Amino acid sequence: MRTRLQRWSLLLGATAVLALPMSLWAQLTQYDLNTRLGAESHIGNTTGHAKDAALPYRRFCVGCHGPLGDGNGENAPYMQPPMFQQPRDFQLGVFKCRSTPTGTLPTDQDLYDSITRGFDRSNMPQWNTLSKQERADLVAWVKHFSPRWANEKPGTPIVIPPEPEVTADRIKAGRDVFARVQCWKCHGVQGMANGPSASTLTDDLGRPIAAFNFTDGSRPKCGDTDQDVYRIFMTGLDGTPMPSFADNIKPEEAWDLVFYLRTFMQQKSKEKVLAKQLGLKPVDPNAPAPTQ
Amino acid sequence: MRKQYNSAALLFTVVFICGGALLLSRAVKAAGEGKITGTVKLDGVAPHMKGIDMSKDPVCVKAHATDPGHLETVVAGANGGLENVVLYISDWSGPATTSTTVPVFDQKNCMYTPHVLAMDVGQTFKVTTSDPTTHNIHPLPNPMTGNIPWNQSQPPNAAPVEKSWKAAEMIPVQCNIHPWMHGWFVVVKGPYATTDSNGSYTINNVPPGNYTVTAWQETYGTTVQKVTVAAGAAATADFTFKAK
Amino acid sequence: MSTLTRSRLGRLSLSTSFLTAALVLVFLVLSASQPASALPAFARKYGLRCSACHESWPMLNFFGQKFKDNGYQLMNDRDAPIWQNPGYWPVTFRITPIWHRVSAGKVEVDTYADGNPTGSTIQRVTSSGFDLSGLDFHTAGTLEKNISFYLLPSSDSTGAFHFEQVFVRLDNIFHSPWFNIKLGRFELDNLLSEKRILTLTGNGGIYQTYHFIPVGDGNIFGQIGDNQLGLEYMGHSVNDRTRVSAALVSSSDGNVNLSTGANSYTGYFTGSQAFDTGKLGVQRIGFYAMVGEAATYYLTQGGVPLGGSGVANKGFSREGFVGQFYFGPHVDLTVVTQHGSDNPWFGQGYGNAILSDGNGGTTATCSSPLPGCPFNNVPGTALPVGAQSPTWNGYTFEGHYVYSPQLIFIGRYEVEKMSQQANGAACTACTGGLGGGQSASNLGNISSYTIGFRYNPFMTSRAGLAWHNEYNWLHQDGTGPVIGLPYANINTSEVLLGLDFDF
Secondary structure, eight states: OOOHHHHHHHHHHHHHHHHHHHHHHOOOOHHHHHTTTTOEEEETTEEEEGGGSHHHHHHHTHHHHOTTSSSOOTTGGGOOTTTSOOOOOGGGTOOSSOSSOTTSOOOHHHHHHHHHHOOTTSSOOOOTTSOHHHHHHHHHHHHHTOTHHHHOOOOOOOOOOOOOOOOHHHHHHHHHHHHHTTTHHHHOTTSSSOSTTGGGOBOTTSOBOOOOOTTSSOOOTTOSSHHHHHHHHHHOOTTSSOOBOTTTSOHHHHHHHHHHHHTTSSSOOHHHHHHHHHTOOOOOTTSOOOOO | OHHHHHHHHHHHHHHHHHHHHHHHHHHHHHHHOEEEEEEEEEESOOOOOOBOOOTTOHHHHHHTSSSOOBOOSSOBOTTSBBSSOEEEETTOOSOOOOOOOOOEEEEETTEEESSEEEEETTOOEEEEEOSSSOEEEEEOOOGGGTOOOOOEEEOTTOOOEEEOOSSOEEEEEEOSSSTTOEEEEEEESSOEEEOOTTSEEEEEEEOSEEEEEEEEETTTEEEEEEEEEOTTOEEEOOEEEEOO | OOHHHHHHHHHHHHHHHHHHHHHHHHHHHHHHHSTTSSSOHHHHHHTOOHHHHEEETTEEOHHHHHHHHTTSOOOSSOOSGGGSOTTOOOEEEEEEEEEEEEEEEEEEEEEEETTEEEEEEEEEEEEEEEEEEEEEEEEEEEEETTEEEEEEEEEOTTOOEEEEEEEEEEOSGGGOTTOEEEEEEEOOOOSSOSTTOSOOSTTTSSOHHHHOOOTTOBOOTTOTTSOEEEEEEEEEOTTSSEEEEEEEEESSTTOOTTOSBSSOEEEEEEEEEEEEOGGGOEEEEEEEEEEEEEOOBOOEETTEEOTTOBBSOEEEEEEEEEEEEEETTTEEEEEEEEEEEEOHHHHTTBBOOSOBOSSSSBOOOOOTTSTTSOBOOOTTOOOOTTBOOOEEEEEEEEEEEEEETTEEEEEEEEEEEEEEOSBOTTOSSBOSTTSBSOOOTTTTOEEEEEEEEEEOSOOOSSOEEEEEEEEEEEEESSOSSOOSSSOOOEEEEEEEEEEEEEO
């Protein structure tokens, strides 16, 4: 039975530990940021300019993302993981939803899509009412927060082969991929985010984070089309425990896995109908991992 | 005619002597590189390394059926020698040395081997898996240094992952699936060495000069010493960390 | 136990319960002052600043309009109350203490000489002083995912409460943003919202175009700025660029308890489309149409009209265009046009025979032809010869200069022009207009100018405070106390300074 003093020191200690990496990492000052006000973005035919985005950022974004773009807005302390993830720290230049390989910068289009689509189950709204120009300007503003964009080019977007027809064989093959790379370790054998490693997951900054629960009607954070789901596990969600499987899943198999994952989700789909017809059973976690 | 012949010969001799001196001096330089050697000890009683509960993954439990896994934050030998300490020259101003060997960081029995992998800036290293269970290899550098975090899965029999780092940094490595797995990529500029199980180390290829050598241990942090390396000789620097 | 002990215990328990009550009160006050409760409800719930949804609060921008159209939801699967901190309470207060100076032109006042009345004269009356606007007590949000609500008890400056807005809305029926149903007492779907108006003076704090009633007209039910009781279907595209709505409301001007027509209803239809025009921003163009019927004959008992018995419905309509135009990030202009038309019976003063108390209820009724009472269209009444359908055209132009999310400048010009008076050329004994013969063609025309600015000294997601400054000047033709040529026009002006609190 801990004494109150011990409990409080533990809490303070934990807070200090959690706060310390964040304070050490995002240390750019307003002066540093002002050197990059010329940042630009290119989305289709529209060119966004960072200097036109200062006012929209202050209007829409600063409450969560903070004036220095480090995720320390006035409301950030009230977003408690794992229920609500904290706002993104743009100074680190690490982003979840990309079309580019892990460890590389997203494209301007990736950032534009993230702003437009918002993030389900988080406080990041869908900003699709803003004009395209305004969103392009905000993408440029997001880029001006991190020196990475001055030194690095975005990664090369992964190639997604055309989506094949959904067939029962593909769903079965998808189940085999799910078993081989052992997605169930975190996501659970029925996709309910209750795998053996789910309870101890933390993000890159040490904060608790939950695996995606396919079954509760939520939409995946990076979009809910089949292409979006494909991209998630073939590029990984940087900053989170979700790795990239690009080296371990071949592109044709990846589509099989996408179809299998659809059978977990609540939304009606051809995959669910076929899975029901097949009488598909969940993967057995105790069976030895099948080899490639 | 005789004058021309003489100036040509003179020119040739000058060039020969200078070239020779240059070649000789280079050989002299190579022969003059010394080393720094020593031991790193722990002063005091080593903390108890707790056993790890690997029940999240029955494959890991099976791999450790006879030899339970322990935390490796402080690995001290019988005579107090500290393993996994990296020694490097913190004020290295010489040319960047990037070795072409490809060190291997292996995931074996749900632990990282070696626990600490030291390497040069820009040196390619390989991450392999020898386990029949899926891991993900997730280094966590601070992106502000220029090292960018990445996260890749390694299912059983996966091909090795080859990467390198752009900046000097002590980078923690973890596996999200097996949260007890912790390791380090220690990226340094200039020559370096890692202590063995006796706490002994040797830093090779150190040109003569005065240096500050830093010893880094993941729990105890760093301690420094000034060392002078004479040409072709071995300087000694022993380090001690105080047990908390 | 002795009596003494018991009474001591009794007293002790009384003081204990008093102490407990005091402690509970202190706890409530303290918890109310924590960030997690008693603050601008939506900003607090989602962590967005006020400026994210409000161009300058309370006026909505397009993002805020989409949030409202979604049923006060962000659509992030975390809108239901179960995801909120248990200390969260969706309540917002708004109150505005002001100082204002009102100058009313052409008021008939008695004259005295040596303490004796000597008749009357017409002069300007000016008064000024500190004052209170009413108190609004907003509570709104979601009862569950896709079920939203709004409850707004509102008081006037004397503290008399009525329910300004009370509704429940079923959102995204069939998982589609095209199907939303609202039931209750609510503001009609006007893009330029009067309830979110940026001005506060008596004549500048409403839109003249939304409330114009020709002189002598008895139809009070066509006021599109008043909250109405009814049912509204509303649909919109996912990014809210396309919006449509159709509402069926009772022709009661929002008065409760079935006080007016027995069977009179009004339909209100809107539609609009927004366009992304690149650097200029998003432009929106739309239309609205109100078409309804209201009673002109109330059954009487002993000569007194009976509430809720109104029959002999006559028709009325209001329709127009709305444009919201943005010229870059700082300047925008909203234009509302109106063509209004009332049945000639309304023009002659028939219509609302039940006196409304202005707060959604009715006062003691009176029966015509007593002076000041609306006319009751009892069976056998004939429409006076020469009576016409009063029609008019109105225009509202409101421009904003948004220097920053914290400072907005407002300018508004409104004009209402009669195109056909209720008393036509053939009138000799008409009861509309100012009575008698033909009305002057500009009787009742209004022009109103309003300028002002609002400065929010701080902008967070916790509370709002605006320093409000406004000047309004309104001119109306022919409604001065002197009748006949040259008919009297009146000019009224008001200066208002205030602090608009929202927390």
